[in-house]
Amino acid sequence: MGESFIPTVDLSPCFREDDEDGMKKAKEIIGQACSEYGFFQVVNHGVPLGLMTQAIELSKTFFETLPNEEKLKCAPNSGAPLPAGYNRQPEQSPDKNEYLLMFPPGSNLNVYPQNPPHFREVLEQIFAYFARLGVLIESILSQCLGLPSNFLKEFNHDRSWDLLAALHYFPATETENSGNSEHEDGNCITFVFQDEAGGLEVRRNGEWIPVIPTRGSLVVNVGDVIQVLSNNNFKSATHRVVRPKSKSRYSYAFFYNLHGDKWSLENSANDIVLNETVRD
Numbered sequence: 001m002g003e004s005f006i007p008t009v010d011l012s013p014c015f016r017e018d019d020e021d022g023m024k025k026a027k028e029i030i031g032q033a034c035s036e037y038g039f040f041q042v043v044n045h046g047v048p049l050g051l052m053t054q055a056i057e058l059s060k061t062f063f064e065t066l067p068n069e070e071k072l073k074c075a076p077n078s079g080a081p082l083p084a085g086y087n088r089q090p091e092q093s094p095d096k097n098e099y100l101l102m103f104p105p106g107s108n109l110n111v112y113p114q115n116p117p118h119f120r121e122v123l124e125q126i127f128a129y130f131a132r133l134g135v136l137i138e139s140i141l142s143q144c145l146g147l148p149s150n151f152l153k154e155f156n157h158d159r160s161w162d163l164l165a166a167l168h169y170f171p172a173t174e175t176e177n178s179g180n181s182e183h184e185d186g187n188c189i190t191f192v193f194q195d196e197a198g199g200l201e202v203r204r205n206g207e208w209i210p211v212i213p214t215r216g217s218l219v220v221n222v223g224d225v226i227q228v229l230s231n232n233n234f235k236s237a238t239h240r241v242v243r244p245k246s247k248s249r250y251s252y253a254f255f256y257n258l259h260g261d262k263w264s265l266e267n268s269a270n271d272i273v274l275n276e277t278v279r280d
């Protein structure tokens, strides 16, 4: 490897029973990509292209055409642990974006837009596809780490803290272009799909590598939880979003999370066992 673009993996063998070579190849590329980049793209991942396209279109309608009063009708409930609903970065933030955040369908913390019609339905469908894909990627990561395929799934079985964000980045101006300042994700695995505007970049060996939007593909990146559980074998890479000039950018990010309890000291015994298993 060592190219200035992130690797792409064909996941179709994972949905068949009879393609062991294809499966082996997919695992090899994913394992290597997670060590070298912490990022890869997947194709034939099972999330329908039509649904992804519809989700971007509905997001454009919501963010670009609705007046602020309408968007603010789904402002987060006060006291919610995370601001599910419509949010806009504060004026003083260098990052110029607005976003809609949701917990799993059925969570009573969710605040959904009434408009455009079907937005809620599409968000819920995307959520379900991503949560399912998370289980698959988690099983591949377990195997890449030399663990039984259901290891991470059993360790990380509570899906109630997964989050989906529909993001709208405002066009860059002459003097500033930050969309999402450089950061690492704190969760387990993140899935992203972006429209054609581009702007997502990953840091590798001190250089920023653009993640070129490719129709239908999904970006996958490893978060801090997987970096720690893998004894730093897998990288939670620094990334950022640079806003393109004179056009908006739309993306979706899904955060496959770890339940908060797993971070407490009483529950850390599992982590230790996992770390030792990985080291052996």
Ligand SMILES: O=C(O)CCC(=O)C(=O)O
Binding pocket: 165, 167, 180, 185, 192, 194, 200, 239, 240, 241, 251, 252, 253
């Ligand atoms: O919008 C994107 O492409 C990525 C967003 C991201 O990195 C994040 O929300 O953590």
Ligand SMILES: [Fe+2]
Binding pocket: 183, 184, 185, 190, 239
């Ligand atoms: Fe991120």
